[in-house]
Amino acid sequence: MEEKRSYGRILAVSVLVLWLEAMLAVVIGVLYALTRELPHFLGSTTAVMSLLAVTKVVALLGLVLSLLVVLPAVALSDLLGRVIGGRDAWGWVPPTVGVVLSPLAVWARAGGWETSTVLATWGVTTAVLSVAALLGRPRRKGLFGLVAKRGTAVVVGIGLLGSFLIWTEILPKYRPPSITRADVVGTWSDNRGGRLTFEADGRVTAGGISRPGLGDGTSDAVQGCSGSGTWTFTAGRRNTWGQRVGTSIPGCGLPDWRVAGKPGSPQLYRYVGDPDDGQLYELDKRG
Structure with missing residues (x-):
């Protein structure tokens, strides 16, 4: 049955x-x-x-x-x-x-x-x-x-x-593009009015760049950061994930920028608040 x-x-x-x-x-x-x-x-x-x-x-x-x-x-x-x-x-x-x-x-x-x-x-x-x-x-x-x-x-x-x-790289894993100090020189924009302009002599000018929020540090302040200062570039020691662009602008307190994007179209970014939240503040190169 x-x-x-x-x-x-x-x-x-x-x-x-x-x-x-x-x-x-x-x-x-x-x-x-x-x-x-x-x-x-x-x-x-x-x-x-x-x-x-x-x-x-x-x-x-x-x-x-x-x-x-x-x-x-x-x-x-x-x-x-x-x-x-x-x-x-x-x-x-x-x-x-x-x-x-x-x-x-x-x-x-x-x-x-x-x-x-x-x-x-x-x-x-x-x-x-x-x-x-x-x-x-x-x-x-x-x-x-x-x-x-x-x-x-x-x-x-x-x-x-x-x-x-x-x-085995049969499926290529994403890696940030490799850039040099010369690639950083120019103007980078957040596409909302904020910008950073890096000069070849090590100077940097910020205009309306969002900065880390005050207090608990979990969000970005609404007020932008503007001013002038200096910048540095650090190449990755082992791979392109370690590339950093540091800025020192009085009153801004900006953390180092990381590199993303793709070859020929790099981006600079930093985490907003807790990195585990995955929220990014990104800059695209405009010139």
């Missing part, structure tokens, strides 16, 4: 699969960010704590989606398979998930979402939830443990593979 469908097992496996898919997305996102300009959020305490909080939200969201979409889709696909083909078939699962999600797509479109955005979101969500439904529907003992082991192996494996590709 065929084993009876266990919807409790489907629910558990579905939540697990959705959580694993979310973790896979995080791993791929981190690897991608390492190849992009200024991945300043990586490695910070805040990012780690946020990720831990997100995992709980993902598990709760996975439970809700499994109850509202995955379980009804599996039941409906079984019914359609038996009525049309005489037996339940996995091929009915993806279109059934799409149908169950359709009311949400209609609601989003009525709420003002662009049609392209609605269709893309509906398609991705259908694919993600279909995987959870397909992996949860087999009538097999020990399914949860099997999915947990293999799913974790996939996530860890992709993380290790991506790390290896970045370490």
Whole structure:
């Protein structure tokens, strides 16, 4: 006799699969960010704590989606398979998930979402939830443990593979452009009226540059810094991450500027408040 469908097992496996898919997305996102300009959020305490909080939200969201979409889709696909083909078939699962999600797509479109955005979101969500439904529907003992082991192996494996590709420079990791003292000379702007002008003789002039806030130091003061002083350039000892541009302007108290951007289009930046918050104050070279 065929084993009876266990919807409790489907629910558990579905939540697990959705959580694993979310973790896979995080791993791929981190690897991608390492190849992009200024991945300043990586490695910070805040990012780690946020990720831990997100995992709980993902598990709760996975439970809700499994109850509202995955379980009804599996039941409906079984019914359609038996009525049309005489037996339940996995091929009915993806279109059934799409149908169950359709009311949400209609609601989003009525709420003002662009049609392209609605269709893309509906398609991705259908694919993600279909995987959870397909992996949860087999009538097999020990399914949860099997999915947990293999799913974790996939996530860890992709993380290790991506790390290896970045370490070997097959996927180039982002590094700030290498600049010289001559590259610093000129005017740099925050695109909001603030500017720093570096002279070749070591002088610097500031006009409306945002300065670290007074008091707790967690924000930038609204009042800008203006005045004249001197500047220095320090090349990175081991790599371009160590490049610094220091400014000494009476009454400003500006920390050293770090280098970002890309070759031919460098930027100077400093952290605003706690570096773990990842907020930057950036300057672009204008001449």
